[in-house]
Amino acid sequence: MTFFSDHRNTGILATSQAVFVTSQSMLAILSGLVGLTIADNVALATLPVTTVVVAATLTTIPASMLMKRIGRRAGFLVGGAVGVTGALVAAYALTIGNFWVFSFGTFLMGVNAGFAQFYRFTAADAALPQFKSRAISFVIAGGVIAAFAGPELAKGTHDLIEGTDFLGSYLILGGLGVVGMALVTALKIPAPSAEERGDSGRPLSEIVRQPSLVIAILVGMIAYGTMILLMTATPLAMIGNGFHIDDASFVIQWHMVAMFAPAFFTGSIIHRFGVDKVMVTGTVLLGLAITAALSGDQIIHFWVALFTLGLGWNFAFIGASTLLTETYQPSEKGKVQALNDFMVFGMVSVASLTSGTILYFLDWRAVNFAAIPAIAVALIATLWLWNLRRSARA
Numbered sequence: 306m307t308f309f310s311d312h313r314n315t316g317i318l319a320t321s322q323a324v325f326v327t328s329q330s331m332l333a334i335l336s337g338l339v340g341l342t343i344a345d346n347v348a349l350a351t352l353p354v355t356t357v358v359v360a361a362t363l364t365t366i367p368a369s370m371l372m373k374r375i376g377r378r379a380g381f382l383v384g385g386a387v388g389v390t391g392a393l394v395a396a397y398a399l400t401i402g403n404f405w406v407f408s409f410g411t412f413l414m415g416v417n418a419g420f421a422q423f424y425r426f427t428a429a430d431a432a433l434p435q436f437k438s439r440a441i442s443f444v445i446a447g448g449v450i451a452a453f454a455g456p457e458l459a460k461g462t463h464d465l466i467e468g469t470d471f472l473g474s475y476l477i478l479g480g481l482g483v484v485g486m487a488l489v490t491a492l493k494i495p496a497p498s499a500e501e502r503g504d505s506g507r508p509l510s511e512i513v514r515q516p517s518l519v520i521a522i523l524v525g526m527i528a529y530g531t532m533i534l535l536m537t538a539t540p541l542a543m544i545g546n547g548f549h550i551d552d553a554s555f556v557i558q559w560h561m562v563a564m565f566a567p568a569f570f571t572g573s574i575i576h577r578f579g580v581d582k583v584m585v586t587g588t589v590l591l592g593l594a595i596t597a598a599l600s601g602d603q604i605i606h607f608w609v610a611l612f613t614l615g616l617g618w619n620f621a622f623i624g625a626s627t628l629l630t631e632t633y634q635p636s637e638k639g640k641v642q643a644l645n646d647f648m649v650f651g652m653v654s655v656a657s658l659t660s661g662t663i664l665y666f667l668d669w670r671a672v673n674f675a676a677i678p679a680i681a682v683a684l685i686a687t688l689w690l691w692n693l694r695r696s697a698r699a
Contacts, residue, residue: 314431314492315440318424321381321488322447323454325421328388328414328481330455330561331474332357335463336411339471344404351661353408357415358657362650364419369643372420377427378492384420385486387413392479399472410475417482422650426642429630431494438580438627442572445565445623452561456554506637509644516693518632520686521625522645524584527683528621530652531591531676535598535614536560537660539607542669546602556607563615571623580628581691587621588684590614595680598673621683 333354340350364384372380391413398407428440458477465473512518539560540553575583590613598610633641663672 314494315428315443317488317491318428318444319447321485322424322444323450324481324485326448326451327454327458328478329418330451331459331478332411332414334456334459335471335474339407342470343402343407353411355658356408356412357418358654360412360415361418361422362647362654364416365422365646365650366643368420369423369639373639377494378489381420381489382486384417385482388417389479389482392475392482396472396475399469399475422646423642425626430638437630438575439572441626442568442623446568449562449565452558452565456558506634509640512633512637512641515632517628520690521628521632522648523686524621524683525625525645525649526652527679528587528591528618528625529649530656531679532614532618533653534656534660534672534676537657538664538669538672539611541661541664543607548604552604556611559608560611560615563612564618567616567619568623571619575624575627580624581687581694583620584624584687585691587617587624588680588687590617590620591680592684595673595676599670
């Protein structure tokens with residue numbers, strides 16, 4: 306794979322990531338509001354949001370296995386087609402006011418998310434070794450566009466079609482899905498050979514004995530789970546403290562900027578200082594975010610906490626994804642990446658479901674305290690890995 310192919314594929318995947326995360330941002334903003342509008346029981350209002358997360362988790366393993374057989378590009382097209390279908394089903398459900406059909410539509414869009422999560426690994430697997438960390442980082446950086454595009458599209462399209470609220474938004478989501486499919490058709494990645502499809506490499510039971518792989522998965526789970534736990538509860542906690550929805554949107558928007566904008570440089574930082582140091586830095590930043598959140602309940606406390614949380618997620622998650630690529634051979638990537646993303650997004654599902662529950666029955670401080678043990682485990686694990694790799698180099 307040449308230098309120019311590395312950068313071309315990475316650019317396409319970064320743009321695809323921007324389109325995908327914009328769609329996910331719109332879904333997160335709108336689906337709960339739709340649920341409040343058409344659900345017979347308001348207690349079920351957040352079900353359409355939950356179906357996206359659950360579907361993405363359940364799809365990770367079959368998506369990875371399918372792409373091992375048919376190739377990345379074909380796999381992304383399959384996922385995109387399911388996602389577009391889901392958007393159209395959701396739009397149809399709005400015209401008839403059926404909550405359960407709408408939730409099925411969001412589930413289908415979650416299936417597409419299960420495929421799209423592999424954009425970052427696709428860029429790394431197709432790149433030269435010295436470009437892998439930068440490839441992952443640049444793809445994730447594509448999400449910075451979503452920090453602005455997602456909320457603006459949600460605000461500008463919810464009443465686009467007179468007579469049916471939100472219908473225009475979900476038709477736009479279908480259009481974004483078509484754009485994403487068009488982008489991945491331009492990828493220059495060879496289809497798997499017969500030998501690659503037939504060779505499964507080492508048994509998974511042997512691969513998972515590597516300390517680096519265990520820590521990569523663990524830190525990815527904790528970084529993403531902690532981020533979702535706090536981000537999901539933040540708007541509710543702010544409104545509960547007397548802030549306006551615009552204040553919550555401001556905090557979340559800057560949180561997303563902190564998540565994605567540093568990724569333009571994170572890969573170079575990893576290349577310069579090492580993945581272990583970057584992961585340690587990420588877990589420390591997650592701890593500082595908790596400290597800021599527990600320091601007060603003014604808007605500056607929420608802003609600093611969520612901005613620092615985004616930075617910590619960026620360093621820890623990109624570091625963990627990069628470390629994972631060092632633990633498998635090309636023939637093993639399908640099952641290792643599937644295991645990683647199933648574990649990571651399984652944790653995301655749990656965090657998404659429990660965040661509101663902790664906030665409802667306890668309070669905002671309890672949400673933050675709940676994250677401390679996991680962050681402590683991640684910090685200990687990354688420090689141990691740092692020392693282990695330093696000793697190995699010595």
